[in-house]
Structure formats: C-alpha cells, structure tokens
Amino acid sequence: MPSPPRPLIVRLRNWVGDVTLGIPTLQRLADHGYALQLVGKGWARDLLAGHGWPVHVLPKTLGERVRQLRELRRTAGPEDPDLPRRLNAVCFPYSFSSALEFRLAGLRALGHAYEGRSLLLACAAPRPRGVHELEVYWDLGNVLLGQTAAPPAAIGLRVSDVHRAQAAALRAAHGIEPGCIVICPFAGGTWAKQDKTWPAFTDFVARELPAFGRRVVVCPGPGEEAIAREQFASARLLPNVDLGTYAALLQDAALMVSNDTGPGHIAAAVGTPLISVLGPSDPTLWRAWGPSVQVLRGDGTWPDRRAVVDAVARTLGRD
Numbered sequence: 001m002p003s004p005p006r007p008l009i010v011r012l013r014n015w016v017g018d019v020t021l022g023i024p025t026l027q028r029l030a031d032h033g034y035a036l037q038l039v040g041k042g043w044a045r046d047l048l049a050g051h052g053w054p055v056h057v058l059p060k061t062l063g064e065r066v067r068q069l070r071e072l073r074r075t076a077g078p079e080d081p082d083l084p085r086r087l088n089a090v091c092f093p094y095s096f097s098s099a100l101e102f103r104l105a106g107l108r109a110l111g112h113a114y115e116g117r118s119l120l121l122a123c124a125a126p127r128p129r130g131v132h133e134l135e136v137y138w139d140l141g142n143v144l145l146g147q148t149a150a151p152p153a154a155i156g157l158r159v160s161d162v163h164r165a166q167a168a169a170l171r172a173a174h175g176i177e178p179g180c181i182v183i184c185p186f187a188g189g190t191w192a193k194q195d196k197t198w199p200a201f202t203d204f205v206a207r208e209l210p211a212f213g214r215r216v217v218v219c220p221g222p223g224e225e226a227i228a229r230e231q232f233a234s235a236r237l238l239p240n241v242d243l244g245t246y247a248a249l250l251q252d253a254a255l256m257v258s259n260d261t262g263p264g265h266i267a268a269a270v271g272t273p274l275i276s277v278l279g280p281s282d283p284t285l286w287r288a289w290g291p292s293v294q295v296l297r298g299d300g301t302w303p304d305r306r307a308v309v310d311a312v313a314r315t316l317g318r319d
Contacts, residue, residue: 005035007076009069009089009107011098012040012055015188016243016262019044020269021134021289022092023155025141027051029090032145035079037072046244047266050158062101069105084108087123090140094127096120110144112136134289154290157269159248167248174236180215181312182250182267184258185232186224194280196260200305201277202231204257208309210234212316214254219246219263255315257308264288275311277303 008029012019030036038055045055059065077083091098091111099117102109108122118124125143128136138151183205187196209216218235220228225239247266250256255273258264260281267274268288276288276295279302283295294311296303
C-alpha cells in the first residue's frame with residue numbers, strides 16, 4: 001500500500017528566476033512522498049501548473065500571512081497525525097520576516113540560518129557559500145531528507161496541456177510559426193548596483209537578427225510594454241502572457257536571447273537553447289541552469305556584439 005501523504009508547506013521566493021531554480025528541490029521532495037502546499041506570488045500558479053502542486057497566493061500583511069499558514073497547518077493535521085512532531089515546512093526565502101511568520105503560525109520550519117533568524121526555525125541549516133543558487137535550495141532538500149545527492153543537470157519544468165493549448169492559439173492568432181527567436185531585453189533589479197541590461201540589445205535586434213530570417217518575439221511583463229514598442233519595434237509584441245503560456249511558447253522556439261532575468265531561467269528550464277548575455281552578474285552563482293545554456297560574458301563586462309551574433313548562428317546551424 002502507498003504511504004499516506006506527508007503535508008509540507010513551502011514558502012517560495014518572490015522572483016521568477018529563484019522559483020524556477022527551486023523546481024528540482026520541489027520535485028525531489030514530491031518524489032519522496034511529500035504533499036506540497038506552496039505559498040508564493042500569484043504568477044507561480046501558472047509557472048508551476050504542469051507539476052500539479054497547489055499554490056496559495058501570498059497575502060500582503062504579516063497578520064494575513066500568519067492566518068494563511070495557520071489554516072494550512074489546520075487542514076494538513078488530519079492527513080498526518082505526526083505533523084506537529086516533525087519538520088512540516090520549508091522556508092526558501094532568507095528573510096527574518098518569513099521565518100517569523102512560520103513561527104507565529106506554529107509550524108516547524110526548515111530554512112537557512114540568516115539574518116539572526118535561527119531561533120525562529122525548527123531547523124536552521126548553514127547556508128552554503130560560493131555555490132550556485134540552485135544548489136543552495138537543493139541543500140535544503142539534502143537536510144530534510146537526510147541524504148546528500150547531486151542536483152540534476154536539467155531543471156525539467158513541466159508545462160501543462162492547458163498552457164500548451166493557449167500558446168498554440170496565441171501563435172496562430174499572431175502568425176508565429178514554431179522555430180521563432182524569443183528575446184528578453186529586460187532585467188529586474190541590479191547586480192552589485194549595476195544595470196543587468198545589455199546596452200547593445202536594441203541595435204542587436206534591429207541590425208543583426210533580421211539576417212537569420214526568423215520571426216522575433218518579445219513578451220514584455222507589466223511595465224515593460226512601452227520599452228518593447230519603442231526600442232524593439234521589429235519584434236512581434238505579445239504582452240500580458242502568463243508564465244505558463246510563456247514557457248509553452250519557449251518550448252517551440254528555436255532559441256532565446258536574454259539578459260540575466262527570469263524568462264531566461266524559464267527557457268533553460270524547458271530545454272530551449274538559451275544565449276544568456278551577462279555583464280555584471282556572476283555566472284557561477286546565478287547563471288541559467290541546464291545543458292542548453294550558452295553564457296556569454298566579456299572579461300568582467302558585456303560580451304562583444306559579434307560574439308552574440310556568432311552564438312545565434314551556431315545555435316541555428318548557420319556557422
């Protein structure tokens with residue numbers, strides 16, 4: 001007989017790239033019999049829909065978050081009488097407030113020791129240093145399962161049938177054939193207070209990509225539409241695409257060219273060839289993860305535009 005489910009409440013991080021890099025750990029825990037109840041941003045529902053894990057949208061205030069966690073603990077109790085005595089939650093974020101919320105909700109959480117929050121966690125694991133962020137999250141799985149294993153070579157993001165159908169309808173409506181080139185010329189946040197946006201991206205799209213004879217597609221996120229229209233007018237603009245449909249679009253793309261940003265991680269996670277253009281970001285810590293990734297970076301700065309063009313040519317078999 002199969003073992004009864006072991007509910008596990010998991011707080012996701014707040015950025016697309018971080019959540020994507022956490023997928024191997026989540027899948028590993030699910031494969032070991034944990035019934036995941038995820039808490040995160042609303043967009044995580046679409047991104048993770050193919051895995052079938054429930055995603056509860058993170059409320060705004062501390063009080064609301066604590067009440068949400070208490071309700072998840074209450075509903076999980078009847079499924080597992082041992083719930084109060086074991087580690088029953090995982091905290092991916094490093095913040096003091098996230099650990100406090102678990103403690104106030106009466107949950108026994110595992111998380112990395114950081115920002116003086118060790119007393120709030122039932123198990124505070126030392127945070128690995130100098131390793132890729134995917135391996136940082138993977139370490140929490142090692143601790144919870146009591147076994148050390150190497151992380152997988154690929155993330156293996158699963159795309160739902162619903163999102164595949166939505167992507168197909170979107171391509172048909174806009175006349176986009178499979179094998180297009182997707183660009184992500186946007187970047188949220190900074191690295192060491194430096195902009196993560198490749199300065200040559202606009203000229204690269206306008207002057208270099210047309211020679212490859214493929215439709216170029218851009219899917220701006222909220223607040224990025226004006227930049228897409230003004231600076232990337234030659235690309236087919238697809239605004240307001242949810243992350244699950246975005247992942248499905250990427251599965252049928254020939255390649256993606258991206259800054260250091262969430263959609264690049266999604267492309268790598270579904271196995272799409274990715275040319276990741278990095279400037280200040282440290283690839284040893286934050287590169288997109290997977291065998292389909294080419295990281296291009298200069299000597300501590302941005303790569304030459306010709307290097308990116310050559311990488312596109314190689315990927316498309318035109319070198």
